[in-house]
Amino acid sequence: MPLRDRVTSVGDLRSWTDQIPFRYEYTAGVAGERFLRGLMDGRIVAGECGGCGKRFLPPKAYCTDCFRAIDRFDAVGQDGIVAAMAEAWVGFQGERLARPKRYVFVEFDGVTGGLVHFAVGPGVRVGSRVAPRFRPLSKRRGSLLDLHGFAKK
Amino acid sequence: MPEGVCIIGVGYEGFRPTITDVSTRELMFLAASKAYADASVDPRTDIDSFICCTEDFWEGWSITDEMVPDQVGGARRPVCTVPADGIIGMGHAVMHIRSGVADVVSVEAHSKVADVLDKRAVENLALDPVYHRQTGAGSDVLAGLEMSAFMRRSGVTRDDVSRIVKAEKARALSNGRASYGGTLELKEVSDAEPIAAPLLKYDKAEFAEAGTVVVFASERWAKKNKKDGVSVDGLAWRSSAPWFEGGDIMRPEYASEAFRSVMKQAGRRGADSFDLLEIDDTYSYKLLQHLSSVGVPKASAIKMVEEGRVNPSGGSLGTGHLIEATGSHRVLECALQLRGRAGGNQRGKPGTALALSWRGNPTATGAAIALSVGR
Ligand SMILES: [Zn+2]
Numbered sequence: 001m002p003l004r005d006r007v008t009s010v011g012d013l014r015s016w017t018d019q020i021p022f023r024y025e026y027t028a029g030v031a032g033e034r035f036l037r038g039l040m041d042g043r044i045v046a047g048e049c050g051g052c053g054k055r056f057l058p059p060k061a062y063c064t065d066c067f068r069a070i071d072r073f074d075a076v077g078q079d080g081i082v083a084a085m086a087e088a089w090v091g092f093q094g095e096r097l098a099r100p101k102r103y104v105f106v107e108f109d110g111v112t113g114g115l116v117h118f119a120v121g122p123g124v125r126v127g128s129r130v131a132p133r134f135r136p137l138s139k140r141r142g143s144l145l146d147l148h149g150f151a152k153k
Numbered sequence: 154m155p156e157g158v159c160i161i162g163v164g165y166e167g168f169r170p171t172i173t174d175v176s177t178r179e180l181m182f183l184a185a186s187k188a189y190a191d192a193s194v195d196p197r198t199d200i201d202s203f204i205c206c207t208e209d210f211w212e213g214w215s216i217t218d219e220m221v222p223d224q225v226g227g228a229r230r231p232v233c234t235v236p237a238d239g240i241i242g243m244g245h246a247v248m249h250i251r252s253g254v255a256d257v258v259s260v261e262a263h264s265k266v267a268d269v270l271d272k273r274a275v276e277n278l279a280l281d282p283v284y285h286r287q288t289g290a291g292s293d294v295l296a297g298l299e300m301s302a303f304m305r306r307s308g309v310t311r312d313d314v315s316r317i318v319k320a321e322k323a324r325a326l327s328n329g330r331a332s333y334g335g336t337l338e339l340k341e342v343s344d345a346e347p348i349a350a351p352l353l354k355y356d357k358a359e360f361a362e363a364g365t366v367v368v369f370a371s372e373r374w375a376k377k378n379k380k381d382g383v384s385v386d387g388l389a390w391r392s393s394a395p396w397f398e399g400g401d402i403m404r405p406e407y408a409s410e411a412f413r414s415v416m417k418q419a420g421r422r423g424a425d426s427f428d429l430l431e432i433d434d435t436y437s438y439k440l441l442q443h444l445s446s447v448g449v450p451k452a453s454a455i456k457m458v459e460e461g462r463v464n465p466s467g468g469s470l471g472t473g474h475l476i477e478a479t480g481s482h483r484v485l486e487c488a489l490q491l492r493g494r495a496g497g498n499q500r501g502k503p504g505t506a507l508a509l510s511w512r513g514n515p516t517a518t519g520a521a522i523a524l525s526v527g528r
Contacts, residue, residue: 002186007174015173017270020213026282036283056399058284064394086297087350092289094273103290103349105298105397112399116290116298126305144287 031059034073039146042134043075046111057113064112079153080106082128083114106130106150118149129153156251157372159382160524162192163488167363168330170473171267177212181205181261182224184364189226192368192380194257196226200368201255203227205234206242206262206477210275213268225261225366238262238510239365239481240520241390246369256374262478263364272360279515292514293357295397297349300438302402304351307441309451311351314437315342318355318470320459321434325471327497330482332361332473356437361473365481367488383488383524386505387418390520400517407519408433408446408509415507419523424449428503429490430457431483433511433519434468443509443519465490465498480510480520491526 007013028036031047035058038045047059051066061070084105091097102119120133130150140146164187166172166180175183189196196203205221214220218234221227231254235242239262246258269275273291280286290298303309319342325334337355345354375382391414393406400406416422424430424447432447434440444454444463457463466472466486475482487506489495505525512518 002183003175003179010173013173018213019271020210020215024282028283032283058281058398064399084298084302086294086301086352087347088290088294088297089347090293090349092273092277092291100347100350101289103288103294103298105302113394114397116285116295116397117288126301144284 029061031061031070031073035059036142038075039134039144040140040142044108044115044132045073046076046108048072048074055111057108057111057115076108076111078131080108080114080130080150082124082126082130082150083107085119085124085126104130104150117147120149120151123152124150158247158250158369158385159372159375160367160385160488161370161375161380161382162188162194162368163485164188164191164366165330165363165485168332168361168472170332170359170361172265172362177263177265177268178220178224180265180364181263184263184366185225185259185261188259188366188368194368196259200226200257200259201231202246202249202258203230203232204242204245204258204260205232206237206239206260206481207234208236208477210278211266211269211476225259227259231255237477237518238512238520239478240388240484240508240510240522241480243367243369243484243522244388244390244520247385247388250369250371257368257370259366259368260481261364261366262481264360264362264475264478266360266476267362293352294349295514296357296436297352299396299402300351300356300436302396303438303442306403307445307451309438309441311343312339313441313451313455314356315339316455317434317437317440317458318342321464321468321470322355324461324465324498325467328467328472329496330363331467331471333359334467334471352436355470358435358469358474361475363475363478363482365478365485367481367484383491383526385522386421386525387415387523388521389414389418390518392516392518395515395517403442404446405442405517405519407517408443408511408521411519411521412447412509415521415523421523424507427505427507427523428462429465429487429500429506430463431466431468431486431506431508432463433479433509434464434470435474435479435511435513437470439511440464440468443511447509461500465495465500467498480508483508483510484522484524487524491524
């Protein structure tokens with residue numbers, strides 16, 4: 001009997017509630033900076049490896065395959081294709097949503113990876129050709145949310 | 154030939170949605186006590202190295218590895234934490250033994266996840282802060298997205314995944330370690346409330362709590378000390394790119410490559426060469442995707458799940474998700490089956506078993522282990 005003295009009445013159960021109140025300021029980094037500044041300019045920026053030519057979205061400062069530094073960052077084409085779609089009825093904090101949020105995963109020609117973002121407007125389905133919808137220039141802050149999401153072309 | 158390694162004891166405690174009467178550390182102590190009794194070893198003198206698989210955020214305790222030694226019998230001894238799935242921790246045990254660092258190693262993994270009041274906050278903090286987190290697309294949204302793409306590419310239908318859920322829930326009814334067994338109609342599964350459609354309520358494993366300890370030894374030591382063991386024929390783990398970073402959606406590499414390496418080590422040909430398989434089913438469609446990764450096509454996969462050759466335990470959908478102890482649970486079920494001690498869900502006298510784990514979204518990390526008895 002590894003533990004001899006066990007709690008056998010619910011009334012005797014005790015617990016202690018506490019929290020870990022940490023805050024962070026995440027550095028966007030070399031590639032992240034290019035990406036976020038690109039969004040402010042209304043462009044989606046990918047990184048291209050000088051060794052194998054592979055293009056990555058989101059951009060990285062190093063190649064997954066070659067382990068080479070990446071220093072070429074260019075905008076992807078304006079059109080993407082919806083490769084996956086989900087209708088979220090549960091929010092980020094676990095709350096039940098009255099109206100679902102529609103998420104898409106959008107891929108771009110010749111680019112490895114893609115972006116998870118919102119579907120904007122009607123008619124967006126898996127396989128749809130879509131284009132990014134940006135916030136008005138004055139409201140862009142250099143964040144992923146400078147993009148409203150993707151709308152059907 | 155590298156040194157042979159075997160499992161000489163297993164112990165567990167809990168396997169409930171919530172365990173309210175013992176603390177995390179007491180849970181570990183109870184599981185360890187049972188495993189050491191099963192292996193007939195004294196941790197203070199017989200065990201050379203202790204490994205604990207855990208993550209600080211799930212513990213709610215910073216640098217939690219410092220709080221590990223006492224409750225597993227490892228005070229003033231070599232103890233380390235592997236912040237990963239249990240099977241990866243077992244990989245470190247195999248390395249300790251093969252390198253000559255240790256003859257006997259204890260691997261602990263647990264879930265005390267009901268203590269985590271903000272489970273979603275922990276999961277959400279796993280998302281990339283710059284490229285991903287701000288849209289609020291959490292683990293389940295990623296799963297819903299992947300499920301939609303996988304179903305489209307593979308031809309897997311809603312009915313197919315509902316059959317997986319139904320079979321695993323039914324099997325879990327005869328497993329004393331399973332918290333989420335039940336008799337469900339296909340329609341009930343297919344019409345359940347959406348989480349991130351196409352992902353519905355029953356497609357996702359609910360959380361459960363348990364402590365698990367597995368004791369490994371070199372075959373030389375086991376022989377010398379006259380202990381029967383379950384042989385570890387192969388063990389491997391891999392991290393690849395997740396599908397949303399360009400990984401393969403039909404055959405995720407973390408699974409296919411870990412499996413390929415295990416097959417090579419074990420000298421086996423394919424998934425069909427195992428009497429039973431415990432394969433990750435954190436989400437219903439992931440079971441079909443993981444089986445596809447190890448070369449089992451859809452039609453055979455569904456049949457193997459319904460017959461109980463895959464996930465005789467009821468899997469995570471039937472047992473509950475045990476965070477970092479999820480892989481350990483699969484190994485525990487395999488070891489119990491191979492020793493004929495799995496209880497209500499014992500499947501005859503299996504000689505070989507494979508366990509395959511996935512670390513959950515947003516990771517592309519998985520591990521595999523091949524086990525056998527009576528070689
Ligand atoms: Zn490259």
